[in-house]
Amino acid sequence: MRHERARPIAIAVLTLLGSVLAGATARAIDPEPVPSVSSYATVEWQVLADFFYDDPGLGGLDDVSAEALAKRHQKLPAAVRALDGKMVRVRGFAVPAELEGDRIASFLLFAQNELDCAFGHATSMNEWIMVQVRPGDRVELEPFEPMRVSGRLEVGEEIDSGMVLSLYRLTAHRVERAP
Numbered sequence: 001m002r003h004e005r006a007r008p009i010a011i012a013v014l015t016l017l018g019s020v021l022a023g024a025t026a027r028a029i030d031p032e033p034v035p036s037v038s039s040y041a042t043v044e045w046q047v048l049a050d051f052f053y054d055d056p057g058l059g060g061l062d063d064v065s066a067e068a069l070a071k072r073h074q075k076l077p078a079a080v081r082a083l084d085g086k087m088v089r090v091r092g093f094a095v096p097a098e099l100e101g102d103r104i105a106s107f108l109l110f111a112q113n114e115l116d117c118a119f120g121h122a123t124s125m126n127e128w129i130m131v132q133v134r135p136g137d138r139v140e141l142e143p144f145e146p147m148r149v150s151g152r153l154e155v156g157e158e159i160d161s162g163m164v165l166s167l168y169r170l171t172a173h174r175v176e177r178a179p
Helices: 002-025 045-049 066-074
Strands: 087-100 103-110 128-133 146-160 163-177
Touching: 045 087, 066 146, 087 128, 087 163, 128 146
Parallel strands: 128 163
Antiparallel strands: 087 103, 087 146, 103 128, 146 163
């Protein structure tokens, strides 16, 4: 019962957040052949989210020089930095972010089901991934249901006008319901 009342509100809030982020992070995706299933390494959220992320918040970053950003990047755990550019498979909870007609162009993949989050817990930047769907691909999402997404992961702060927009981005090759 609690989920039925909260679901429309949660979907609206997350869709709005996703729209803002998707608009800011939309970029051209180079088509690459989809690798075999065995090419993806399974990555657990314990690796991606098990560290304190120093989020500058709405105030943004004061120093966005290449040197300052490199120092911030070095603060990420080595195991996380090593995933940059790798083919990975991640299980999480998807919420559509950007639509192109009836096609989902991007979505947010969360470590936790945001509908079941603890009161007052703000999702940290390292607890979600901005997922871009390759042009022409179609995905079927079940919001707030576990999904498994495979693709190329990009690790590092994406910054626009001093604001950190995302920490993780993934170009999806496969999207499927998780067991």
